[in-house]
Amino acid sequence: MTGLTIQPDRLDRAYVPGEPITGTIGWDLAEPSEQIVVRLVWQTAGKGTEDFGVAGEESFAVQSLRGECAFSFDGVEGPYSFSGTLITIAWRIEAYTDPSDAHAEQTLTLSPTGGEVRP
Amino acid sequence: MTDSPRPIDNPFNAQHLDTMPYIEHAFNLDEITDRLKQHRYRGAVCGPHGCGKSAMLRALGEQLMKHGLSPLPLFMNSDGNGQLPSQWVRTIRRARPTDVLLLDGYDLLPAVSRAWVLFASRRAGGVVVTTHRPLIRPRTFAEPMPSPDLLRRLIDQLAPSFVGEIDINRLYHDTGGNLRDALRRAYDLYADTMLQAERS
Numbered sequence: 521m522t523g524l525t526i527q528p529d530r531l532d533r534a535y536v537p538g539e540p541i542t543g544t545i546g547w548d549l550a551e552p553s554e555q556i557v558v559r560l561v562w563q564t565a566g567k568g569t570e571d572f573g574v575a576g577e578e579s580f581a582v583q584s585l586r587g588e589c590a591f592s593f594d595g596v597e598g599p600y601s602f603s604g605t606l607i608t609i610a611w612r613i614e615a616y617t618d619p620s621d622a623h624a625e626q627t628l629t630l631s632p633t634g635g636e637v638r639p
Numbered sequence: 640m641t642d643s644p645r646p647i648d649n650p651f652n653a654q655h656l657d658t659m660p661y662i663e664h665a666f667n668l669d670e671i672t673d674r675l676k677q678h679r680y681r682g683a684v685c686g687p688h689g690c691g692k693s694a695m696l697r698a699l700g701e702q703l704m705k706h707g708l709s710p711l712p713l714f715m716n717s718d719g720n721g722q723l724p725s726q727w728v729r730t731i732r733r734a735r736p737t738d739v740l741l742l743d744g745y746d747l748l749p750a751v752s753r754a755w756v757l758f759a760s761r762r763a764g765g766v767v768v769t770t771h772r773p774l775i776r777p778r779t780f781a782e783p784m785p786s787p788d789l790l791r792r793l794i795d796q797l798a799p800s801f802v803g804e805i806d807i808n809r810l811y812h813d814t815g816g817n818l819r820d821a822l823r824r825a826y827d828l829y830a831d832t833m834l835q836a837e838r839s
Contacts, residue, residue, distance in 0.1 A: 566653065603646060608648075
């Protein structure tokens with residue numbers, strides 16, 4: 521593995537509102553980096569203009585080219601993961617190195633059922 | 640509960656449209672960039688709604704970076720009611736000789752604001768605007784030309800397997816040659832086609 525990996529503690533990556541979202545970020549970098557930023561974000565996608573929100577962000581100082589660290593975001597209430605005809609609301613955890621440009625992301629779902637809400 | 644395809648997976652969703660690579664047609668980007676350079680990086684991309692002006696402006700930004708210039712893209716649409724956005728004012732005022740302002744929606748501004756933009760940007764390395772009709776200043780240096788063939792190539796780039804599923808000539812003419820509208824219509828056609836395929 522070279523780059524970043526995101527391993528959520530919940531393997532099905534299906535979260536209910538208010539449930540903390542935790543996991544581990546691992547890195548194996550080809551070049552030094554000062555920090556790794558991990559963000560919990562939602563984004564719309566579909567026919568119209570996109571919207572985007574950051575629900576949580578953590579950063580970790582990078583001491584060596586290889587390592588791992590635990591991340592933890594407070595539970596969020598919404599918006600629920602959703603797919604209709606015109607819009608999808610999708611959640612993901614994304615991580616990137618700063619200043620180099622390694623990047624990783626993991627999708628997840630947030631809803632009372634743990635699955636994506638469909639009309 | 641519906642089994643329709645998810646909008647995030649639709650190849651014609653807004654994210655894919657906004658990030659698709661520019662397709663050279665009628666014009667070669669190097670030639671256009673050279674022409675812009677001859678105009679001291681000041682000029683207008685002129686054409687009707689949905690002909691590819693914004694796409695060309697984005698592609699020009701990439702080209703300008705190869706020329707050692709720094710593109711500063713600014714966008715406005717009719718939601719702005721013709722008001723000069725504060726972001727435009729800040730960016731235009733601080734533009735340097737190595738910066739080229741890329742002003743998408745410039746012709747939505749009233750004449751007095753357009754005059755201010757041209758005056759205030761005199762220290763910038765260049766100003767490229769989009770406009771629906773020819774202007775006295777800046778002068779037109781490129782006119783993107785939509786065509787059914789270009790629409791076919793755009794659809795082929797986004798969803799190759801879908802090209803044979805739709806009547807592209809009809810889609811082009813139904814949307815009056817507005818490529819943006821045609822691709823939005825393709826979003827609905829794709830969703831309908833996928834839904835019918837799943838049901839059958």
